[in-house]
Amino acid sequence: xxxxxxxxxxxxxxxxxxxxxxxxxxxxxxxxxxxxxxxxxxxxxxxxxxxxxxxxxxxxxxxxxxxxxxxxxxxxxxxxxxxxxxxxxxxxxxxxxxxxxxxxxxxxxxxxxxxxxxxxxxxxxxxxxxxxxxxxxxxxxxxxxxxxxxxxxxxxxxxxxxxxxxxxxxxxxxxxxxxxxxxxxxxxxxxxxxxxxxxxxxxxxxxxxxxxxxxxxxxxxxxxxxxxxxxxxxxxxxxxxxxxxxxxxxxxxxxxxxxxxxxxxxxxxxxxxxxxxxxxxxxxxxxxxxxxxxxxxxxxxxxxxxxxxxxxxxxxxxxxxxxxxxxxxxxxxxxxxxxxxxxxxxxxxxxxxxxxxxxxxxxxxxxxxxxxxxxxxxxxxxxxxxxxxxxxxxxxxxxxxxxxxxxxxxxxxxxxxxxxxxxxxxxxxxxx
Amino acid sequence: xxxxxxxxxxxxxxxxxxxxxxxxxxxxxxxxxxxxxxxxxxxxxxxxxxxxxxxxxxxxxxxxxxxxxxxxxxxxxxxxxxxxxxxxxxxxxxxxxxxxxxxxxxxxxxxxxxxxxxxxxxxxxxxxxxxxxxxxxxxxxxxxxxxxxxxxxxxxxxxxxxxxxxxxxxxxxxxxxxxxxxxxxxxxxxxxxxxxxxxxxxxxxxxxxxxxxxxxxxxxxxxxxxxxxxxxxxxxxxxxxxxxxxxxxxxxxxxxxxxxxxxxxxxxxxxxxxxxxxxxxxxxxxxxxxxxxxxxxxxxxxxxxxxxxxxxxxxxxxxxxxxxxxxxxxxxxxxxxxxxxxxxxxxxxxxxxxxxxxxxxxxxxxxxxxxxxxxxxxxxxxxxxxxxxxxxxxxxxxxxxxxxxxxxxxxxxxxxxxxxxxxxxxxxxxxxxxxxxxxxxxxxxxxxxxxxxxxxxxxxxxxxxxxxxxxxxxxxxxxxxxxxxxxxxxxxxxxxxxxxxxxxxxxxxxxxxxxxxxxxxxxxxxxxxxx
Numbered sequence: 001x002x003x004x005x006x007x008x009x010x011x012x013x014x015x016x017x018x019x020x021x022x023x024x025x026x027x028x029x030x031x032x033x034x035x036x037x038x039x040x041x042x043x044x045x046x047x048x049x050x051x052x053x054x055x056x057x058x059x060x061x062x063x064x065x066x067x068x069x070x071x072x073x074x075x076x077x078x079x080x081x082x083x084x085x086x087x088x089x090x091x092x093x094x095x096x097x098x099x100x101x102x103x104x105x106x107x108x109x110x111x112x113x114x115x116x117x118x119x120x121x122x123x124x125x126x127x128x129x130x131x132x133x134x135x136x137x138x139x140x141x142x143x144x145x146x147x148x149x150x151x152x153x154x155x156x157x158x159x160x161x162x163x164x165x166x167x168x169x170x171x172x173x174x175x176x177x178x179x180x181x182x183x184x185x186x187x188x189x190x191x192x193x194x195x196x197x198x199x200x201x202x203x204x205x206x207x208x209x210x211x212x213x214x215x216x217x218x219x220x221x222x223x224x225x226x227x228x229x230x231x232x233x234x235x236x237x238x239x240x241x242x243x244x245x246x247x248x249x250x251x252x253x254x255x256x257x258x259x260x261x262x263x264x265x266x267x268x269x270x271x272x273x274x275x276x277x278x279x280x281x282x283x284x285x286x287x288x289x290x291x292x293x294x295x296x297x298x299x300x301x302x303x304x305x306x307x308x309x310x311x312x313x314x315x316x317x318x319x320x321x322x323x324x325x326x327x328x329x330x331x332x333x334x335x336x337x338x339x340x341x342x343x344x345x346x347x348x349x350x351x352x353x354x355x356x357x358x359x360x361x362x363x364x365x366x367x368x369x370x371x372x373x374x375x376x377x378x379x380x381x382x383x384x385x386x387x388x389x390x391x392x393x394x395x396x397x398x399x400x401x402x403x404x405x406x407x408x409x410x411x412x413x414x415x416x417x418x419x420x421x422x423x424x425x426x427x428x429x430x431x432x
Numbered sequence: 433x434x435x436x437x438x439x440x441x442x443x444x445x446x447x448x449x450x451x452x453x454x455x456x457x458x459x460x461x462x463x464x465x466x467x468x469x470x471x472x473x474x475x476x477x478x479x480x481x482x483x484x485x486x487x488x489x490x491x492x493x494x495x496x497x498x499x500x501x502x503x504x505x506x507x508x509x510x511x512x513x514x515x516x517x518x519x520x521x522x523x524x525x526x527x528x529x530x531x532x533x534x535x536x537x538x539x540x541x542x543x544x545x546x547x548x549x550x551x552x553x554x555x556x557x558x559x560x561x562x563x564x565x566x567x568x569x570x571x572x573x574x575x576x577x578x579x580x581x582x583x584x585x586x587x588x589x590x591x592x593x594x595x596x597x598x599x600x601x602x603x604x605x606x607x608x609x610x611x612x613x614x615x616x617x618x619x620x621x622x623x624x625x626x627x628x629x630x631x632x633x634x635x636x637x638x639x640x641x642x643x644x645x646x647x648x649x650x651x652x653x654x655x656x657x658x659x660x661x662x663x664x665x666x667x668x669x670x671x672x673x674x675x676x677x678x679x680x681x682x683x684x685x686x687x688x689x690x691x692x693x694x695x696x697x698x699x700x701x702x703x704x705x706x707x708x709x710x711x712x713x714x715x716x717x718x719x720x721x722x723x724x725x726x727x728x729x730x731x732x733x734x735x736x737x738x739x740x741x742x743x744x745x746x747x748x749x750x751x752x753x754x755x756x757x758x759x760x761x762x763x764x765x766x767x768x769x770x771x772x773x774x775x776x777x778x779x780x781x782x783x784x785x786x787x788x789x790x791x792x793x794x795x796x797x798x799x800x801x802x803x804x805x806x807x808x809x810x811x812x813x814x815x816x817x818x819x820x821x822x823x824x825x826x827x828x829x830x831x832x833x834x835x836x837x838x839x840x841x842x843x844x845x846x847x848x849x850x851x852x853x854x855x856x857x858x859x860x861x862x863x864x865x866x867x868x869x870x871x872x873x874x875x876x877x878x879x880x881x882x883x884x885x886x887x888x889x890x891x892x893x894x895x896x897x898x899x900x901x902x903x904x905x906x907x908x909x910x911x912x913x914x915x916x917x918x919x920x921x922x923x924x925x926x927x928x929x930x931x932x933x934x935x936x937x938x939x940x941x942x943x944x945x946x947x948x949x950x951x952x953x954x955x956x957x958x959x960x961x962x963x
Contacts, residue, residue: 079625102547104484119928123546124555124702130654132569149701150665151559204786204809205896265792326555332632335655391543391928398907402900409810424905 056083056330056337058109058322059097061090067354071347081333083109094119101125101325108328109338114145114154114319117389121148127326128153129335134343142360144230145319145386154321155338156360157351161317161381162211162286164303165293170194170281178215178306181282182254182261188281196280198261201268207405209397210387211284212251212262213316217385219243219250219309223396224388234392234429239400240422243309248407248418250308257410264408287357287377302376317384319360395428467504471497496520537935538707543928545690545703552704553668556675556692559701560666564649567661571613572653574628574635575620581631581638583651584622585659586614594620595640601651628656666700675700712936721906722921728901733913736819737884741877743824748831749869753861756839767836774829782893785822809895812910819911823890830880838872839865874956881952882945886915914941 060068065085072083086107088096094116100106102125120126128151135143135152142156164181166174170193171184185197200211209216216222221244225236254261266274268285275283276296283289284305293300305313322342324334341347348364358378359365369375387393403421411417474497481490500520503512539545570585575594582596584606592614595601606614616622628635635656642648642661649663666675666684675684675692684692684700691703716722755766773781788795789808797806808818842865850860891897897912897920907920918941922934 079629081629098543098546102551119543121555121559121701122544122703122928124552125546127555127558128561130563130658130660132658132660149559150562204790205898263792265790267787267790269787270790270793326558327551330629330632331636332654332656333629336657339655340657394928402898402907427905 054081056081056109056328056334057086057107058083058111059086059088059093059107060111061093062087064111064351064354067350068347070350071341071344074346075337075341079333079336081330081337083337097325098123098125101327104327104329106325106327108325108330108334110323110325111320112323113387114156114321115387115389115393116323117146117148117153118391118393120323121153122391125326126153126323127328127331129155129324129338131155131339131343134339137343137362138360139362139365139382141317141382141384141386142319142321145317145389146321147229147231148389150229150231154323155342156319156321157342157348158320158355158357158359159317159378159381160286160288160320160357161315161377161384162214162284162305163315163377163380164305165275165283165285165290166301166303167275167278167281167283168299168301170278174301174303175306176304178218178308181306182259185261185281194278194280196263196266196274198282198284199266199271199275199280200262200284201271202262202264202266202405202408203401204264204267205405206398207264207401207403207408208268209400209404210316212404214305214313215250215308216247218305218307218311218313219247220311221247222314222385223393223400224390226385232388232390234390237396237422237426237429239396239425240419244422245415245418247308248403248414251404251407252411252414255408255410262408264405287373290373291356300373302373302380305380312383315380315384316387317381318387320355320357321360392429396425399424399428463504467501470500533935533938536931537712537939538709539705539932540690540708540711540930541705541932542922542930544701545705545932547704549686549704552702555702556666556700557664557668560664561652561662562665564661564663567649570651570659572651572657572659573613573615574623574653574656575617576623576627577620581623581635582620583638583640583653583659584614584617584620585640585651586612595651597638597640600641600643625656632656708932712932713940715933716937716940719921721904721908722917724904725901725906725908725912725917728910729908729912729914729917732816732911733885736816736823736887736913737881739820740823740827740884740887741880743820744827744831744880745835745873745877747824747828748833749835751828751832752835752839756836767832770832771829773825774833776826778826778887778889779893781822781826782890785818785825786894789818810899812899815895815899815911819891819894822894823884823887826890827880827884834873834876835869838869841872842868875953878949878952878956882949885913885945885948886941887913888915888919891916892919914944 058068065087068083068085072085076082093110094112097106097110098119101123106125117126131138131143131152138156139159142159143152145159146152146154146156170188173184175181175184182197185194188194189197200208202208221241222238224232224234225238227233251262252258256264271283271285272289272292274280275289276293276298278296278298283293290300305315307313322338324331324338328334343361345361345363348359348361349367352359352364352368356374358374358381359368365378369378399421403417407414407417474493477493478490478497481493500516503509503516568588570587572586573584575582575584580596582594582599584592584594584604585601586592586608590612592604592606592608593601594604594606594617604614604617607616609615623631636652636654638652639662640651642650647663649661651659652662653659663678665679666677668675673686676682677684682694682698684694684698687693688706689708690706692700751770754760755763755770760766786809789797791797791805791807791810794808796808797804807814809815846864846868847860850864855863891911891913895909895911897907897909897916899911900907900909908917912920915938918934918937922931922937923929
């Protein structure tokens with residue numbers, strides 16, 4: 001043992017040496033960020049230009065990332081700022097954003113649907129965006145959707161909504177009311193051309209109030225009341241309107257124990273499969289199912305949403321857009337990128353090319369509308385209402401869906417079921 | 433953490449002299465490299481923490497680094513050297529998570545109470561800046577004089593004005609570029625975009641009063657190239673920590689519950705995280721939504737966990753026995769097929785099975801029941817059966833593996849002795865094999881119980897707790913177990929997610945599982961007496 005008594009010091013020396021090398025290497029990596037390019041003009045600039053932002057981080061999902069590469073490249077050319085596109089799992093990105101922004105490690109920008117707004121604002125994680133006069137270049141409904149508590153919070157790029165897809169080989173003429181739709185569908189079934197008169201996907205656990213909403217609004221039963229500026233008022237739950245009960249009765253009538261026009265066992269996947277197989281003339285769905293239907297060789301028409309009552313059949317519209325973090329260390333650069341680059345025709349065109357949803361920018365929309373399907377979806381969307389972004393909406397979905405599902409499965413007491421639902425939702429909203 | 437290194441007896445033990453011992457040159461080199469890597473990482477982390485001014489974590493990280501170095505550089509203390517990495521990861525991935533959950537249980541952390549008060553105030557102030565209706569859009573250049581930033585604004589009609597935070601907007605005679613936008617002004621220096629970026633925090637903070645009357649609002653820029661007239665709808669008074677609505681005059685005061693509230697109970701949208709003491713635990717026992725269905729849910733949770741353990745164990749044991757016959761051909765192939773469900777992620781299996789069990793289109797009804805309309809997932813009783821069957825399908829391979837291993841390790845002599853004594857196969861199994869098997873398998877059964885007690889995936893993906901109870905406003909149903917009920921209560925009802933309540937409820941569940949497991953483990957001691 002004695003022989004090695006000097007060893008600890010030798011080891012220590014070695015280790016300290018290794019550590020200092022590591023420290024040097026690491027600090028060199030950390031501090032060597034490149035300076036912004038356009039600083040040379042005035043010699044007197046001195047220390048002003050030091051420590052400028054050189055990168056922005058944006059969270060996107062895998063599908064949209066490629067569409068943004070072009071615009072980030074031109075942003076880098078103009079300003080020297082690199083936009084890092086961090087690809088994130090769409091299912092978790094909203095919650096990750098909410099948890100990470102307060103720690104200061106969140107991104108500068110995030111892509112998402114407008115109905116995240118309420119939760120984002122509630123948690124204080126996004127900052128308003130001033131579009132200025134550019135706002136008028138966007139479709140009005142998209143700006144309205146991006147508005148929360150009177151401020152615009154995002155740069156919209158696409159909107160999506162459902163419509164009634166019709167297989168023109170089975171039913172050649174468009175129908176206006178749901179009754180006619182059912183009649184046409186049943187005629188096709190009676191003639192042996194189809195198996196199902198009408199298809200809409202139902203979640204076997206939660207129903208699907210989103211898809212059934214146009215039928216409901218046509219009976220004059222929106223979810224929330226709207227203020228003068230178009231924003232929703234959480235204190236005014238309109239599901240309890242007298243016609244709500246009538247709608248509940250209709251659901252039973254259409255459901256499993258009635259005409260089976262709406263079948264609780266048909267999930268979204270099954271509905272798509274049956275429609276693409278030509279087994280039904282109608283499919284109430286969104287643009288996301290159109291490419292596959294076309295690939296299946298169907299002759300498609302996009303019809304106006306059918307009405308049940310006297311009012312307009314208004315679908316929910318979902319607007320996708322870009323949001324800026326409230327704790328972005330590069331807020332100015334992020335604003336510059338969002339307001340002046342992501343709102344350009346080139347950027348919106350690129351997003352349309354990968355997503356296939358009608359663009360939010362009028363100029364891009366007009367171009368995309370050369371496709372009759374996109375034009376038709378866009379036209380129906382113009383009549384829609386933004387999905388409420390209020391945090392209170394979360395209290396609505398579960399009860400609403402479960403009750404509708406129960407009614408479709410059959411109920412002796414639709415009035416009771418609907419009133420209980422309204423009571424439950426009111427209790428939940430009040431409880432917070 | 434500080435008690436990592438008990439002075440081990442190993443230090444006094446004679447050392448072996450074979451292979452790579454800590455004393456060989458190679459061993460020394462490996463030690464230096466590994467420790468060097470750890471230290472390099474630690475230094476990197478420390479620098480990052482230093483730059484972010486996270487002092488508490490920095491001190492902690494340095495202490496841990498020093499401790500690790502001390503453990504591995506000193507002579508002796510061999511047990512500590514073996515235990516240190518394991519304990520380090522245990523602390524980070526287990527102890528920290530548990531302590532953090534414990535901490536969260538005493539806060540109101542959740543949607544609307546997400547961060548600090550400073551962040552909330554900042555977010556409210558950002559949102560309160562409203563653009564003055566029909567005010568023009570200005571194009572701006574950023575100027576600098578004596579270290580102050582000024583906005584040089586060009587209105588849509590070409591009028592030019594200049595101002596800073598303490599200097600209201602006044603007309604100016606500036607040099608314009610080709611587009612008519614003012615870019616330079618005598619006595620000031622125009623900032624290039626790079627400089628604007630470098631000073632963005634100060635520039636974003638520039639609010640140029642539009643006139644001497646604060647009612648007219650102020651000019652601000654958010655991108656360094658355009659500016660608008662804003663008027664805040666709320667003003668914050670730091671001294672009293674209150675927000676005042678400038679239009680209605682309502683004041684919103686800090687209630688001490690993590691939000692600003694007016695006298696008539698109206699809250700500002702963004703709140704912050706505060707400690708709430710035992711509120712979450714009180715709520716767990718007083719909330720009507722939890723209390724009403726609690727008994728049913730607890731009963732079903734125990735039924736689910738116990739039946740799942742017994743059924744998977746019975747099937748696994750039976751199959752293990754069957755495929756343990758010495759003269760069975762193709763045993764390996766059977767065994768591989770048997771454990772396939774084990775390789776399936778539980779949440780995926782849940783989704784697949786919910787498709788298979790679709791009453792009208794599902795494989796089960798169309799193929800096995802000749803198209804009968806059996807509501808597997810929507811009838812209260814059938815839904816429970818379905819959940820148990822699917823969990824059996826998912827869980828038996830594990831028991832099969834465990835039992836196969838245990839059976840193979842049983843000494844063959846016992847078996848032979850039993851045969852010599854003329855015992856039947858059944859008797860050999862019940863009187864000899866099973867008791868011996870239980871000695872090694874019983875702890876695993878308890879672990880399996882604890883796992884199934886919190887088997888979130890199967891329930892959530894297969895039935896989502898449904899069909900729903902009629903007597904409760906919460907979305908809780910006949911197949912909900914405690915953990916899915918917690919999820920519904922904390923995340924699925926009301927407005928937003930409530931991490932504080934979820935943590936409190938999880939701690940209560942943990943206590944239940946811990947008590948049940950502890951009692952069971954005591955019982956298994958009796959089994960060991962068989963040996």
